[in-house]
Amino acid sequence: MTKSISPRKSELLSAKPRINAGRKPTPFHPRQVEKCETNDWTLWAGYSVPNSYHSVELEYFSIRNGATLYDISPMCKYRIKGPDAERFMNRFVPRDVKKIKPGRVAYAIWCNDEGHILDDGTIFRFGPDDFRLCSQERQYAWLMDSALGFNVEILDETDDIAALQFQGPTTFAILEAMGIKGVETLKPFDHKNFPFAGTELMVSRTGFTGDLGYELWIEPGKALELWDALMAAGADRTISPIGSLALDMARIEAGFIQPTVDFLHAEHVVRHTRGRSPFELGLDWQVDFGKGHFTGRRALLKEKEGNSSRYCFVGLEIEGNKPAHNALVYHKQKKEIGHITSAVWSPTMKNNLAMALLQRPFGVDIQEDLWVEIYVDKELKWDRVMAKAKIVDRPFFNPPRKRLTPPARF
Amino acid sequence: MTTRYDTIVIGAGHNGLTCAAYLAKAGKKVLVLEAKDRIGGMAITEPTEDGVLIPTCAHLLYQLHPDVIRDLNLNLKMAASSLPTIALGSDGRHLKILGETLTAMNGADLSSKDQENYTQVMRDLKKFARVLGALLGQKPPRLKNRDWEDTKTLLKLGLSIRMMGRKSMQEFLRIALLNIADQLEDHLENDLLMGVTAMEAVWGTHLAPRSPGSVLSLMYRLAGSMEGTQGAIGIPAGGMGKVSEALEQAATRAGATIRTNAPVKSLLVENDTVIGVELESGEKLLANSVASSADPQRTFLSLLGAEHLDAGFTRRLNKIRNRGDAAKVNLVLDGLPEFNGLSQQDLAAKLVIAPSINYIEKAFNHAKYGEFSEHPALEITLPTVVDPASSRSNKHVLSIVAQYAPYQLKAGWSEEQRADLGEAVIRTLEAYAPNIRKQIVSQQVLTPSDLEQLFNVTGGHWHHLEIQVDQLLMMRPLHGTAQYETPIGGLFLCGAGAHPGGNVTGAPGMNAAQRILSRKG
Numbered sequence: 053m054t055k056s057i058s059p060r061k062s063e064l065l066s067a068k069p070r071i072n073a074g075r076k077p078t079p080f081h082p083r084q085v086e087k088c089e090t091n092d093w094t095l096w097a098g099y100s101v102p103n104s105y106h107s108v109e110l111e112y113f114s115i116r117n118g119a120t121l122y123d124i125s126p127m128c129k130y131r132i133k134g135p136d137a138e139r140f141m142n143r144f145v146p147r148d149v150k151k152i153k154p155g156r157v158a159y160a161i162w163c164n165d166e167g168h169i170l171d172d173g174t175i176f177r178f179g180p181d182d183f184r185l186c187s188q189e190r191q192y193a194w195l196m197d198s199a200l201g202f203n204v205e206i207l208d209e210t211d212d213i214a215a216l217q218f219q220g221p222t223t224f225a226i227l228e229a230m231g232i233k234g235v236e237t238l239k240p241f242d243h244k245n246f247p248f249a250g251t252e253l254m255v256s257r258t259g260f261t262g263d264l265g266y267e268l269w270i271e272p273g274k275a276l277e278l279w280d281a282l283m284a285a286g287a288d289r290t291i292s293p294i295g296s297l298a299l300d301m302a303r304i305e306a307g308f309i310q311p312t313v314d315f316l317h318a319e320h321v322v323r324h325t326r327g328r329s330p331f332e333l334g335l336d337w338q339v340d341f342g343k344g345h346f347t348g349r350r351a352l353l354k355e356k357e358g359n360s361s362r363y364c365f366v367g368l369e370i371e372g373n374k375p376a377h378n379a380l381v382y383h384k385q386k387k388e389i390g391h392i393t394s395a396v397w398s399p400t401m402k403n404n405l406a407m408a409l410l411q412r413p414f415g416v417d418i419q420e421d422l423w424v425e426i427y428v429d430k431e432l433k434w435d436r437v438m439a440k441a442k443i444v445d446r447p448f449f450n451p452p453r454k455r456l457t458p459p460a461r462f
Numbered sequence: 463m464t465t466r467y468d469t470i471v472i473g474a475g476h477n478g479l480t481c482a483a484y485l486a487k488a489g490k491k492v493l494v495l496e497a498k499d500r501i502g503g504m505a506i507t508e509p510t511e512d513g514v515l516i517p518t519c520a521h522l523l524y525q526l527h528p529d530v531i532r533d534l535n536l537n538l539k540m541a542a543s544s545l546p547t548i549a550l551g552s553d554g555r556h557l558k559i560l561g562e563t564l565t566a567m568n569g570a571d572l573s574s575k576d577q578e579n580y581t582q583v584m585r586d587l588k589k590f591a592r593v594l595g596a597l598l599g600q601k602p603p604r605l606k607n608r609d610w611e612d613t614k615t616l617l618k619l620g621l622s623i624r625m626m627g628r629k630s631m632q633e634f635l636r637i638a639l640l641n642i643a644d645q646l647e648d649h650l651e652n653d654l655l656m657g658v659t660a661m662e663a664v665w666g667t668h669l670a671p672r673s674p675g676s677v678l679s680l681m682y683r684l685a686g687s688m689e690g691t692q693g694a695i696g697i698p699a700g701g702m703g704k705v706s707e708a709l710e711q712a713a714t715r716a717g718a719t720i721r722t723n724a725p726v727k728s729l730l731v732e733n734d735t736v737i738g739v740e741l742e743s744g745e746k747l748l749a750n751s752v753a754s755s756a757d758p759q760r761t762f763l764s765l766l767g768a769e770h771l772d773a774g775f776t777r778r779l780n781k782i783r784n785r786g787d788a789a790k791v792n793l794v795l796d797g798l799p800e801f802n803g804l805s806q807q808d809l810a811a812k813l814v815i816a817p818s819i820n821y822i823e824k825a826f827n828h829a830k831y832g833e834f835s836e837h838p839a840l841e842i843t844l845p846t847v848v849d850p851a852s853s854r855s856n857k858h859v860l861s862i863v864a865q866y867a868p869y870q871l872k873a874g875w876s877e878e879q880r881a882d883l884g885e886a887v888i889r890t891l892e893a894y895a896p897n898i899r900k901q902i903v904s905q906q907v908l909t910p911s912d913l914e915q916l917f918n919v920t921g922g923h924w925h926h927l928e929i930q931v932d933q934l935l936m937m938r939p940l941h942g943t944a945q946y947e948t949p950i951g952g953l954f955l956c957g958a959g960a961h962p963g964g965n966v967t968g969a970p971g972m973n974a975a976q977r978i979l980s981r982k983g
Contacts (some may be wrong), residue, residue, distance in 0.1 A: 070506035096667040139769055142769075143768070143769050143773070144773075164773075164774055165773070165775055165942075166774075194773070196776040197773050197774070197776070198773035198776075200763070200768055200773075200776045200777065200780050201763050201767060201768025201769070201776060202768060260538060323576035344769070345734065345769060345770050345771070347772040349734075349772075349776070350734070350772070350949060458839070
């Protein structure tokens with residue numbers, strides 16, 4: 053009997069293309085698995101990232117006292133190129149993109165037609181006609197809708213770039229020790245490419261912790277090499293990977309807002325009143341009415357001229373040491389005027405910090421006599437604490453080392 | 463750049479001209495800019511070498527708003543103002559329809575029950591159409607702007623629906639969004655009668671009789687009137703071009719300036735307000751307002767530019783349904799055509815080949831999948847018979863609307879596809895007029911793609927965009943542009959893309975002018 057040349061049934065089955073369902077590993081996953089003692093993972097835009105590695109508190113203190121690695125590979129990254137790229141970007145975001153020079157990064161929000169915020173992120177400018185937009189949530193559909201009538205090419209580069217947020221006072225010294233020459237010239241919000249492991253490493257002096265730090269961008273194939281080089285160079289400078297929980301503490305200290313926490317994507321909400329304008333989130337400085345049209349401009353101008361903003365976003369310092377998670381805010385302990393969106397007991401500042409959304413005129417014309425109702429669980433007995441709160445400027449934590457160029461070698 | 467106009471009107475189609483005439487009559491300084499070398503848009507009559515006048519695109523008049531005729535004192539004579547419709551049967555047994563009266567020709571089947579029910583169905587539809595008709599000559603009311611005039615319009619609309627009586631109101635609300643096939647099959651049994659009536663509902667649309675909303679499009683069609691007769695159809699003496707010429711005269715008489723061969727390249731914007739236009743020639747013209755009768759996509763995306771609009775708005779704009787599905791075929795014949803079972807006298811009519819609802823549905827099936835119909839439904843007029851003055855020889859014209867021929871043909875429109883479409887039309891005709899092929903002296907086949915090119919209408923749709931419930935009234939052309947205004951100051955819409963829509967009505971132009979005049983400051 054001759055050997056059959058047709059494949060057997062089991063072979064046919066195994067030849068079926070596999071559909072990758074479930075969470076994807078990031079390029080740093082092998083190292084993360086090694087280090088992640090808590091085995092506490094969370095979902096970010098389709099990827100698994102650690103919530104913590106060993107101890108949230110220790111990871112937090114590494115941010116403020118050493119150097120930390122936080123995997124931001126899941127960050128959505130979109131390349132916008134073409135002759136109309138600048139015009140496109142200027143129509144996309146309320147701030148003036150013309151003022152962002154090549155080699156610079158800028159924080160930006162963007163709105164829908166009603167002037168309600170869709171997401172925030174960073175714009176990297178590489179050249180006159182070349183940008184990258186990074187955001188926490190997926191934005192491809194909105195970018196493509198916005199591209200109608202513009203000669204631009206929009207590419208989703210999310211999976212093509214591995215990235216680490218490298219934050220903490222000793223980060224500069226570690227990069228120097230790694231042999232990244234010239235990194236000392238980077239000013240806050242600068243970005244620059246450096247040779248590394250036979251490829252290009254893009255370093256931007258940006259981050260989400262309010263501390264000295266960088267974000268490192270590299271091709272996925274070199275991700276583990278980058279991780280290993282950082283860990284080796286940082287061995288003497290208390291380097292540690294951190295998870296999302298520790299980062300969240302630092303970002304509240306830095307006073308940064310976060311989508312899905314402090315505001316919701318205006319096109320994802322079911323109740324149309326849940327959209328928030330930049331004026332309602334303390335982002336007035338993002339809106340440049342003088343630069344020409346952008347999506348949401350007419351609605352925002354109407355809101356500004358009609359003084360019709362409904363909310364006011366404030367930073368609070370609260371008495372006591374119980375973090376005011378999900379708490380309601382009162383005026384004169386009686387009238388409910390808003391709620392806390394993010395709260396943390398700040399280990400560095402030894403202060404009870406929060407960010408809150410208040411109904412105007414509270415927070416604008418009326419700033420005194422504010423109270424926060426905090427519920428405290430004492431072994432399944434709930435206590436209610438009315439704590440006095442004071443409006444303070446953000447960022448709460450703003451050390452000079454964050455801005456110093458060249459940075460100090462801690 | 464010394465002159466500053468009160469209003470620059472883009473496009474010298476009938477709506478642009480109507481708008482200009484109203485504005486000029488109110489003492490405004492008005493300039494009309496037309497890209498082509500002649501005025502009239504889709505309502506034109508063109509002479510051929512054979513000595514006949516051809517209605518290149520539009521060939522029937524049935525909705526020119528009576529206010530437009532009266533206010534602008536239009537000098538318009540009709541060659542016929544009440545043409546009968548003849549539904550052609552392939553066996554030579556036809557049905558003639560005039561108003562609600564049916565006549566069976568050559569012994570065609572027609573039960574007395576159908577006679578009676580047809581009259582009732584059409585009376586109801588016309589009654590309901592009158593409710594809509596009241597809205598044609600004014601700005602569509604918005605629901606949320608707390609404007610007293612709008613509230614009044616809405617109250618009147620509600621009241622007029624209620625005043626029809628409880629039974630009629632219920633019936634109106636029941637059938638308003640129904641498909642015409644269901645409605646007809648509930649009451650009639652004659653295929654030929656149902657075919658021709660259903661086709662009335664879907665001319666010029668991307669709908670077939672079983673498409674939802676086709677009752678509403680029929681009501682819309684019946685909302686107009688000719689010389690006081692609701693739903694009547696006619697042909698102007700000298701052809702459809704005479705409507706445009708009369709409007710041109712009215713506009714010029716009132717002091718408006720009309721420039722042809724003056725294509726607009728872009729709108730000039732300053733401080734988020736449109737302040738004029740730049741022509742292809744580079745010439746810049748300033749105005750306090752610009753009224754565009756170009757279709758909405760052309761107006762917003764090509765002339766204004768997406769950078770002046772919000773992304774959500776341009777997303778919606780990109781999705782409006784504006785793809786034409788009707789072709790125009792004009793045949794010049796060496797003499798009078800001979801249709802089975804029709805006398806020479808009968809040719810002064812609108813002839814319809816749509817012998818059953820299923821015939822139309824089958825024709826539409828092709829269009830759903832990006833092909834033109836193998837056996838299209840045809841609307842035929844003989845302008846040279848109705849108006850003998852439009853032929854200087856013994857030659858005659860068959861002016862034909864053929865459905866369906868989708869704008870986006872899967873194979874792409876080419877010389878060959880166009881010829882095949884012409885062949886499908888002639889083949890269809892041959893079943894009713896066997897000798898027609900030999901009589902053809904010359905032919906013109908215009909696909910929606912050709913109409914787009916010829917008349918600068920994106921999608922080649924004769925209503926600019928579908929007349930459907932989601933693109934009507936305050937939602938026409940789309941959310942964000944109600945009442946002839948646009949998201950940007952100084953720019954208005956005055957074409958078929960605005961309420962109440964297409965056909966030669968003049969209503970969008972008239973309403974837009976009134977809107978511009980009522981503006982404060």
